[in-house]
Amino acid sequence: METIWLYQFRLIVIGDSTVGKSCLIRRFTEGRFAQVSDPTVGVDFFSRLVEIEPGKRIKLQIWDTAGQERFRSITRAYYRNSVGGLLLFDITNRRSFQNVHNWLEEAQSHVQPHSIVFLLVGHKCDLEAQRQVTQQEAEKLAAAYGMRYVETSARDAINVEKAFVELTRTIFDLVRSGDIKIQDGWEGVKSGFVPNTVHSSEEVTKGSRQCFC
Amino acid sequence: MSDSEATAAEGPEVAPNSQDASSASTPDGSTPTTPDIATDVAPTRKARRRPDTKTSAEAEQTSKVEQQPPKTSSESTVSQGGWGYWGSWGKTILSTATATVATVGQGLTQVIEKAETSLGIPSPTELSTQVEDEQQQQGDASSDTDAAVGDGSSAVGSAMGMLSSLTSVVQNTGKTVITGGLDALEFIGKKTMDVIAEGDPGFKKTKGLMNRNATLSQVLREAKEREEQQTAEEESSDSEKKVVAHYGMLFDEFQGLSHLEALEILSRESESKVKSVLTTLSGDKLVELREELDHIKDSFSLMEFDDEDVDEKKDEDGTEFEREISEALEGLSVSSTADKLSKTCKSACRQITDMTHPENEEEESEEDVKKTVSVEDVHAAAIRSLAELTARSIELFHKVAEMILFSNSSTEAGVLSQLTVVLCKEISLLSKKFTSCLTAAGSNEKGDVLNPLITGVFLEASNSASYIQDAFQLLMPILEISHIQRSAESTEQ
DSSP, rough: OOOOOOOEEEEEESSSSSSHHHHHHEEEEEEEESSSSSOOOSEEEEEEEEEETTTTEEEEEEEOOOOGGGGGHHHHHTTTTOOEEEEEEETHHHHHTTTTHHHHHHHHHHHHSOOOOEEEEEEEEGGGGGOSHHHHHHHHHHHHTTTTTEEBBBTTTHHHHHHHHHHHHHHHHHHTTTTTTTOOTTOSEEOOOOOOSSSSSSHHHHHHOOOOO | HHHHHHHHHOOOOOOOOHHHHHHGGGGGGGTTHEEEEEEEEEHHHHHHHOOOOOOOOHHHHHHHHHSOOOOOOOOOHHHHHHHHHHHHHHHHOOOOOHTTTHHHHHHHHHHHHHHHIIIITTTTHHHHHHHHHHHHHHHHHHHHHHHHHHHHHHHHHHHHTTOOOHHHHHHHHHHHHHOOHHHHHHHHHHHHHHHHHHHHHHHHHHTTTSSSSOHHHHHHHHHHHHHHHHHHHHHHHTTTOOOOOOHHHHHHHHHHHHHHHHHHHHHHHHHHHHHHHHHHHHHHHHHHHHHHHHHHHHHHOOOOOHHHHHHOOSSSSSHHHHHHHHHTTSSSHHHHHHHHHHHHHHHHHHHHHHHHGGGEEEEHHHHHHHSSOHHHHHHHHHHHHHHHHHHHHHHHHHHHHHHHHHHHOOOHHHHHHHHOOOOOOHHHHHHHHHHHHHHTTTTTHHHHHHHHHHHHHHHHHHHHHHHHHHHHHHHHHHHEEEEEEHHHHHHHO
């Protein structure tokens, strides 16, 4: 069991129903693609370690939310403790792209007083023939909201690693620069345990000593 | 790091726990056992992780073990020795927990750790072998045992003084304590919470570990973090050391922590919604609603775990459990989560069968048992199964909560308490099976190797049962808000 990691980041994955959130996460955490899957109820959990620099591992705890509207009142409650998120839309489904704006608003209003780093993901990029959203317009939208944009495919395992690692690295940089701080009572970023605390004892303890009571 | 810890910890970060313990116990430091807790916490934890490294505390305990009457002695002696330890355990709980409400959660984890050295080590083998003995000769043994218990508990009674209600509970259930270690731990734990609640009215409302400052998931998370730290240290210092099974880490691996946290979020939200609804009402409507909510609350406090049934039932492969679960869950659309739970249970049962199978043959195969299955293997399998089953149970409660909230269907609290009983029974049953397995596999091991392992299984099983019961309590505000919303809808129509 690998237990040594520098930080744990909690990520939330949101987006319309059937855009492929659970499939993307399963590809990332379990390395496989399920042809058929049941709609997510409420929220499910996954985790994986990511090595962003040699010897520097981050544990990702991923909250996979239900996209269906009827679960919205429940999933809203889960935003607050996330430091980052993947906002998915389906490139073959224009409507899911148009809803990106609503998802962002929804997230921003429920994550207060914390902030959350999003990555925009255009999913199902293996279905090029059915594409309804061009890469250019998606990039433009992402830039407008200060997000990065990645196109992925869980089925063909395209850019899945890249999407998660890129988001993780962005958050890591923000943590290292002090823009994101570890806070008591907030689960977004947790410091891990590093033996022989050579390289990072300072960064690890810096945030956690503060008291926000 | 929890809120409660942040406020209490003033020293170096590495020892927030002992800091907490000492600050918590100073207000009523008159009890002689109190200073013991603070100093004992750290070494005790170590002792559990690595049974091979002996701390001074444990060495002391081991010598006590040797002073214990030999196994062959009459039952009355054994039970009396056992009672003395139970007594001191109860006392420790009280002196720690009454200090402040905020530290109850932590007090309890310390108690659990503490129990391992102070009461567990002398008796677990005796307990588990006795379970088997008793099952065989239940009839004639019981009268003896009852008499012995009478003696033992009255001695404890005088020692514990103020704890009269706890002692009377202990007296009544004496036999159960001897026949099943886990039931006793759990039962006494539960009753102790009641005793605490009686002495502390503020606590009564938030029965269990559910107070605002130390949530259950925080308690568990801290346990997990300590284990992780320790494993990290072990990995770096001595790679050859055997990795001991860590309940907290495994529980997290099965996403138990996440489900628990999500359940807590939903519970807290519902609770505040209920409160805000109550503030908008007045007059008859308020009285009426309060009555209805009290009715829901009552069904949550009535739950009793009847451990008598556990001994009777033999669920070899987990099918009985599956049947009971699906029975309890009828009408709630959580079948896929329930399936996971049944699978976990079946796999645990299969492991037990695999490990005990050679034993069914003749005496010669005793050798095989020893060679093929080590006590460490059995212990690891037991801890893993308990952690997984508990995580899946919490997941089930979380999913049930989500279904209740979004479907707004009428769910009876009775159904959920029935479910809790089934789950706790299963935990109890599994722990018994695993410890008999351990006893069989470790028949040639020395007591100081085997006993901590058996104690560990019983304690984690006891923890598991409390986690499940506490998670059950988290469902209460969810049923309340669901009830409010349903009645609001019906009046609108």
